[in-house]
Amino acid sequence: MKYLVCSIIALIFGAIIVLNPKGTKKHKFLGYTYVSAMFGLNLSGLGIYNWGSINLFHLFALISLSTIILGLYYVITRHKNWFIYHYYWMSWSVIGLYSALWAEIGTRFFIERYFWWIIIILVILTTFIGSYIINKEAKKLKFK
Numbered sequence: 001m002k003y004l005v006c007s008i009i010a011l012i013f014g015a016i017i018v019l020n021p022k023g024t025k026k027h028k029f030l031g032y033t034y035v036s037a038m039f040g041l042n043l044s045g046l047g048i049y050n051w052g053s054i055n056l057f058h059l060f061a062l063i064s065l066s067t068i069i070l071g072l073y074y075v076i077t078r079h080k081n082w083f084i085y086h087y088y089w090m091s092w093s094v095i096g097l098y099s100a101l102w103a104e105i106g107t108r109f110f111i112e113r114y115f116w117w118i119i120i121i122l123v124i125l126t127t128f129i130g131s132y133i134i135n136k137e138a139k140k141l142k143f144k
Contacts, residue, residue, distance in 0.1 A: 003048065006040035011101065013037060014094040018133065022087065022141060031090070038068050038093065060100060067093035087141065088134070095130035099123040 013034040017027065045061045071089035074082040102122040106115050 002040060003044040006037045006044065007101075007104075010034055010037035010041055010097055014097055018091060018094055018137070023083075035068055035072060038064065038097070042068075057100075057103065060096070060103075064093060064096050064100070067096060083141075087138065091130075091134045091137075095127060095134070098130070099126050102126065 013030050017030050017034055020027065020030075042061045042065045046058055048057075067089050071086050071093060074086040074089065079085075099122075103119050106119045106122075110118050
């Protein structure tokens with residue numbers, strides 16, 4: 001249940017963050033909520049063993065945790081150009097989250113025979129669309 005609740009919160013807040021102005025009080029509130037949900041989602045996901053052992057989805061949970069941790073690192077340390085790194089790490093964490101959504105939907109609704117093909121196509125589409133949005137929005141930001 002924790003996994004499901006954190007997933008829904010992260011999906012909603014992640015989309016709102018991507019589509020709204022950066023650096024505002026609203027952004028910070030939404031961001032902390034998103035990060036908290038992502039930590040809950042990934043940590044609870046690491047404890048799920050539907051196929052009996054550690055699998056590819058556990059690896060993706062660790063990668064997701066890494067993007068969140070790196071995104072936070074740059075906010076906390078404020079290294080030179082921190083905003084650029086924060087923006088890209090957090091944006092790609094949202095793309096990863098939506099890619100994971102396709103995998104989750106796939107495991108529940110597609111037969112195994114087509115599962116990987118459908119997931120691969122949807123993840124590639126999500127990555128291309130996400131990359132376009134990230135780069136388009138990056139042009140609007142004032143990187144220092």
